[in-house]
Ligand SMILES: NC(=O)c1ccc[n+]([C@@H]2O[C@H](COP(=O)([O-])OP(=O)(O)OC[C@H]3O[C@@H](n4cnc5c(N)ncnc54)[C@H](O)[C@@H]3O)[C@@H](O)[C@H]2O)c1
């Protein structure tokens with residue numbers, strides 16, 4: 001089987017590479033020639049654990065190719081995956097112009113039956129727009145070539161992307177013809193053999209499933225953040241509450257971590273886009289509007305704790321920041337809570353010295369030298385008034401506390417991801433501020 005994957009970002013590169021790993025011949029296409037050149041030279045445009053090895057192996061085995069030419073990618077392809085970005089427009093709706101540009105180009109090029117699969121996260125009804133766009137391009141050429149559209153939303157998490165793709169909880173596929181279903185079954189053959197649930201459904205339901213999943217997960221996080229803030233007021237401990245409710249199998253243990261807010265390229269934009277879809281259809285999604293409000297507020301929770309400890313005027317204060325990426329395991333900083341905190345600290349006159357195991361270059365690209373960058377986690381602490389933990393990288397969880405004590409001016413930690421135990425921190429003489437944690 002042969003496919004093209006258009007858009008070689010987090011989703012396109014991971015999906016294309018993992019499908020190549022199952023034996024499919026994959027050509028990844030991107031308009032960004034720097035990215036394609038880098039991949040053809042054996043480099044990696046993104047940090048994603050385990051991905052580089054798979055890319056190299058499948059390229060060497062002749063199953064994975066990179067090009068800027070969609071025409072080349074579509075040659076003899078059974079299916080083309082659209083995996084380009086769908087960033088939020090000014091009004092919160094998903095900007096579909098990248099997706100529809102690819103659809104038009106596909107219509108301008110194809111000469112034989114193909115399934116056009118939308119992997120990008122797109123609002124309900126978008127596949128029909130894709131279909132209409134391809135039809136219009138074919139009509140313009142006077143060509144009558146059969147094709148089908150399919151929706152195959154992606155559920156991978158950055159930082160765990162390879163594992164999520166290869167061993168998914170399920171694969172969701174929306175189709176409207178047996179022919180397209182058959183192509184998708186062949187494509188996911190290795191997953192079917194592996195007993196992965198492949199959930200075929202209609203296209204509109206598949207599109208909605210993606211937004212409903214992300215919105216449900218975002219809702220759990222905002223719910224826990226709201227509860228955490230109340231825990232602080234009433235003297236309860238959100239980590240105990242998390243265990244208490246997570247042990248109920250109807251609730252489950254995952255995605256209940258309170259913290260300094262959710263970020264990333266998906267939850268913020270997808271919650272916004274679903275709210276917008278609701279509004280467009282005269283159905284206000286009140287719950288999701290609250291989820292978004294709670295999250296915006298939560299991104300400032302550490303700043304509020306810092307100013308209530310040090311006062312609103314932070315001129316002359318230095319802060320060590322551990323973590324810049326929106327979550328561990330990635331260099332992605334889209335909608336990262338660290339960016340909100342940095343802006344607020346700088347505005348209040350503070351100096352920030354940050355360390356992140358992989359996201360420093362990305363941070364420099366975004367905000368340049370407005371903050372200082374440390375070479376390692378301990379170097380960030382030198383002369384700082386306090387340590388702020390924003391991202392829960394594994395190495396931050398078991399630091400050498402003697403190094404922290406030597407470097408910090410005061411033994412003060414603001415822990416935005418609840419990675420330390422407040423009682424033990426207090427025993428060791430730290431002033432510790434977690435999120436929704438009980439302190440004596
Ligand atoms: N990042 C994630 O974890 C994740 C997970 C699931 C779903 N998604 C969804 O998948 C989609 C892609 O997300 P991403 O994070 O991979 O985006 P990304 O920005 O990392 O990558 C998109 C790529 O598409 C390329 N592109 C744009 N227009 C093109 C065109 N006409 N032809 C060829 N290439 C083109 C860009 O150059 C870029 O390399 C989005 O809809 C997103 O919501 C993302």
Ligand SMILES: O=c1ccn([C@@H]2O[C@H](COP(=O)(O)OP(=O)(O)O[C@H]3O[C@H](CO)[C@@H](O)[C@H](O)[C@H]3O)[C@@H](O)[C@H]2O)c(=O)[nH]1
Nearest residue numbers: 154155156157158221255256257259262263264266326327
């Ligand atoms: O209990 C939790 C879990 C996550 N987060 C935060 O939520 C954000 C998103 O984390 P995560 O979901 O792990 O990463 P993403 O890569 O954004 O993945 C989400 O978004 C993707 C894009 O749509 C989906 O494919 C995934 O299924 C979905 O988990 C991050 O800022 C996390 O710090 C919390 O605050 N508490």
